[in-house]
Amino acid sequence: MNPKELVKEQVENLIQQTKESIKNLKRVAIDEAWRILQIATASVVQIIEKTADSLSGPEKKELALNLLNSFYDKIFVVVDIPFVPQLVEPIIHKYVKNILMIMVSASIDATVTIFRNTGVFI
Secondary structure (H helix, E strand, O other), rough: HHHHHHHHHHHHHHHHHHHHHOOOOOEEEHHHHHHHHHHHHHHHHHHHHHHOOOOOOOHHHHHHHHHHHHHHHHHHOOOOHHHHHOHHHHHHHHHHHHHHHHHHHHHHHHHHHHHHOOOOOO
């Protein structure tokens, strides 16, 4: 198995664990979704760094973004946005996802920097 396939397999396990931990929630508030995405980002970055260290930095980030995008799609059907009627939420869901994924991209960079500066990554 190549490194990308190994990473994808481990992230799929992460997705299943996350689904199991939030299975009783019918809706996830936007702040909860962001917290879950932050934890998932840190986990995905660590998985990639351990498993796919032969990839370049840009390849790692692209892989992480793709995996976290998939993570989002598989975990969050609808993200609850305060003060927005439930009828309208599905319509603006893709925009919420776009905003959160922009934040995830920046979070990947920050996570890698923090892990390098604190000795998590050597």
